[in-house]
Amino acid sequence: MGLQPFLLLSSALFCIGLFGVVTRRNTIGILLGIELMLNSVNINLVAFSRFSGSVAGMVFTVFTISITVAEMALGLAIVILLFRVRRTAMADHLDLLKG
Amino acid sequence: MTLDAVAFYALAAMLIVSALAVVLSKNLFHAVLWLALALTGTAGIFLLLDAEFLAAVQLLLYAGGVITIVVFAIVVTERLVGERITQTNRRIAGGALVCLGLLWMIVTSVMQRPLATVRPEMSGDLTRAVGDSILTKFVLPFELLAFLMLAALLGAIYFARPEE
Numbered sequence: 188m189g190l191q192p193f194l195l196l197s198s199a200l201f202c203i204g205l206f207g208v209v210t211r212r213n214t215i216g217i218l219l220g221i222e223l224m225l226n227s228v229n230i231n232l233v234a235f236s237r238f239s240g241s242v243a244g245m246v247f248t249v250f251t252i253s254i255t256v257a258e259m260a261l262g263l264a265i266v267i268l269l270f271r272v273r274r275t276a277m278a279d280h281l282d283l284l285k286g
Numbered sequence: 287m288t289l290d291a292v293a294f295y296a297l298a299a300m301l302i303v304s305a306l307a308v309v310l311s312k313n314l315f316h317a318v319l320w321l322a323l324a325l326t327g328t329a330g331i332f333l334l335l336d337a338e339f340l341a342a343v344q345l346l347l348y349a350g351g352v353i354t355i356v357v358f359a360i361v362v363t364e365r366l367v368g369e370r371i372t373q374t375n376r377r378i379a380g381g382a383l384v385c386l387g388l389l390w391m392i393v394t395s396v397m398q399r400p401l402a403t404v405r406p407e408m409s410g411d412l413t414r415a416v417g418d419s420i421l422t423k424f425v426l427p428f429e430l431l432a433f434l435m436l437a438a439l440l441g442a443i444y445f446a447r448p449e450e
Contacts, residue, residue, distance in 0.1 A: 188288070188290050188291055188334075189402060189403035191396060191401050194401070195393060195396060196298045196302075196331070198392040198393060198396065200301060200302070202389040203306055203309055204305065205388065206309050206382060207308060209381040209384065210309070210378055210381040212376055213314060215359060216309075219308055219321050219356070222348075223305055226324065226328050229328065229340075229344075230328060230332075233332055233335050233337050237335045237336060237405060237408075238402040240406035242416050242419055243419070243424075245337055245412070245416050246420055246424050248337075248340055249343060249416070249420065250427060252340075252343055252344065254431070256347050257434055257435055257438035258438075259355060260439075260442045263359040264445035266359060266363065267359060267363060267445070267446060
């Protein structure tokens with residue numbers, strides 16, 4: 188098993204996540220797509236770390252996992268707040284800043 | 287094929303199917319459950335890469351924590367609206383075109399590079415090595431992370447406070 192299959196898997200997952208981010212209409216669905224993209228990045232980091240023989244990539248994976256958790260907590264808090272104020276979770280209804 | 291390769295391809299197939307289900311399923315709740323499957327499969331990939339500690343963190347934080355808060359968010363928002371949230375995709379053709387183009391670019395560049403095919407021998411306990419370098423070489427980012435977690439906690443509480 189070389190490095191290549193891991194990189195191909197993570198790029199496929201990244202592109203699927205990106206597809207979710209650009210096509211979903213619901214903000215929670217967009218957050219799920221972001222989650223998939225970050226997850227594929229973690230696979231990439233761990234694979235490079237293991238095949239280069241240094242643990243730096245794994246350390247940074249610990250950091251990215253924690254940052255993702257913080258991001259999800261804040262993102263969902265914002266979604267709930269938007270729901271309270273605007274009664275919608277569709278991203279294209281949230282056009283308050285559009286001139 | 288070795289056992290490692292069989293496990294890898296089984297996990298990869300499961301990951302791709304569940305990731306597609308996350309972005310395509312109509313029911314938001316089902317999408318979250320598929321995401322839980324995808325995150326668990328990623329923990330399996332980490333195990334194949336000898337990162338047992340990261341697999342455990344992945345299961346605890348992602349498959350445990352993140353999925354729970356997303357489910358909570360869906361339940362709370364459905365309650366606020368009083369109806370089931372369905373979701374659809376839009377501009378599927380354009381989105382698929384962009385993503386397939388990006389995938390093609392990444393795959394061709396990965397295929398062209400000479401990449402490592404054997405893993406270097408890593409001596410000793412990998413979890414111990416990760417812990418050692420978090421608290422020595424990477425202690426500054428680690429402390430910054432603590433600060434970030436505090437900020438996220440305060441921000442989430444601030445956003446979710448009851449209305450005056």
